[in-house]
Amino acid sequence: MQIEFLGGAREVGRSAILVNDSLLLDYGMATGNPPSYPVSDPDPDAVVVSHGHLDHVGALPSLLSGDARPPIHWTPPTRELTTVLARDTIKLHGGSYDCPFTETEVKRLSQVSETHGYRETFSAAGHEVTFFDAGHIPGSAHVLVDDGETRFLYTADFHTEDTQLLSGTTARPEADIVLCESTYSDVEHSPRKSVEQSFAESAKTTIWEGGTVVVPAFAIGRTQEMLMVCEAHDMDCYVDGMGQQVTKIARRYPDFVRDAAALRRAKSNARFVTGRDGQRKRIADQNTVVVTTSGMLTGGPAMTYVPAVRANPTNKITMTGYQVDGTPGRNLLDRGRAEIDGQMMAVSAQVESYDFSAHADRDGLLDFLDSYRDAEILVNHGDRCEDFAEELRDDGYDASAPELGAVVIDDGDASDGTRET
Incomplete structure (x- = not known):
């Protein structure tokens, strides 16, 4: 399996992960004036979306420009939330910078949409994919990708504690590689x-x-x-x-x-x-x-x-x-x-x-990762990814924090591990 980091590596914002040059996980933007987008323009065979926040879906409609029509897989709430955000982006920012998409591309979202529930395995770009409830916002998902040799878990954003709105995630699917968010890796939330x-x-x-x-x-x-x-x-x-x-x-x-x-x-x-x-x-x-x-x-x-x-x-x-x-x-x-x-x-x-965060804190991250001590841990989506990866290594994990643009390759042989290019 090949995992390329187009955004969200050692940063928060513009999350975008390309798997085996064919399956794109998320395609977000980092807010700012002007905003920033993933570092390349992929041409995926399919797209899988973890949840409907701007830093994960903000640039998504731009994938549907020209003749490109990759199917987009997501939960039903994520589909609706993405459309709302896209139209709001056009409304708020279309006149102040070159918005990367138009209403035409937003309308195409419904044409390529394929919705799935939690724990319903589906095929996307030759991979078997399964969503698991991530407890972050309605419809948010961990994404498990299986290419027949490697099981890759993209946690996306998640929360381990119950809130009024959502139950904390309890999913711990088996995985060889885990790409874990680290937004609050040095914070302990109050109960x-x-x-x-x-x-x-x-x-x-x-x-x-x-x-x-x-x-x-x-x-x-x-x-x-x-x-x-x-x-x-x-x-x-x-x-x-x-x-x-x-x-x-x-x-x-x-x-x-x-x-x-x-x-x-x-x-x-x-x-x-x-x-x-x-x-x-x-x-x-x-x-x-x-x-x-x-x-x-x-x-x-x-x-x-x-x-x-x-x-x-x-x-x-x-x-x-x-x-x-x-x-x-x-x-x-x-x-x-x-x-x-x-x-x-x-x-x-x-x-x-008041700390009403919808992300796991340090204890939540460590509790989640405790189920993956035999897996390769890749850290992203945070301001201190390298520090957290080092802390995990000190605790016995095989952990790293890939740079923006890095490619991590796993050949499916556990004895060889992974390498980054």
Whole structure:
């Protein structure tokens, strides 16, 4: 088996892995201005997609330009989420840089789509492929690829702890090579129940004191999680932005969430915002919780809510996810000010951060990998891939962190191991 790293190696973003020059796993983009894409333009015979986040699917429609029509294999929620993200990419960025695809390519996604459930083996580009629930977002999957000689497990993004929205992954399929994400390889998450309780107590205190709680949240996964947390703790809330559409998508696939009835109750508890006639500014004056995109304050309805609540110290802005260096969300946490819609704003409202991560932490990664002590471990999707690979080697693993553009070759002979070119 030959594994080529076109993106996501020693970095977070633009994940893309080419197997045997024929099967492409994911094809994402790294957000930025301008964004970055995988380092080559592959011409695969088939594509397999792990889940519907931009860093894994952001460039996917560009594979369907010209005469290329490779089949795309994914779970049903991933298919829908990818289409939503693609159209949002055109809407938000089509005029500010050369968007790598058009609406024509987005429409072609449905023409080549082949959906599969978990643990249903299918054929793709001459390989046997199986999805396993990864516990990251609705429809997310570990991808097991078997070429007849080598069993290759691409973990993609995964979580080992149960959340309100999803059950943590329990899948440990046999594999000769494991390509493992390492996003939080040096972080230990607090227990999810205690994080939820701290958030709920803080939000209720603000509401009792006459304030408004703005909760910037990623549209996919995080928004639904926060709506379920609010419902579970008897808090009314509003939901705004793309998270509304994603919530409706998640409701259509009850088999891909932990508790479909609880998600239904959370959706019923939340009031959907239309954004018409100054509605957002009126909501910002209420004693309530507002869950809104974007999670890092880089756009979306948050651009209305944050300026509206920033001057009152009783109000609160609660960040619920990782904030990339240089983003307004990170600047707000570190400096108490942020550039919102091109204007630097000081914020007197209270600013808090809660770790609602959908990734496995260090303990989760090590627990997962403990099942693969006899396998070759390749580390990717992280800011410290080399360090984590070294730590694994110190613990007895055969581990490495391939560079961007590297090719790892395994001939199926366990005595020879792998080599990188």
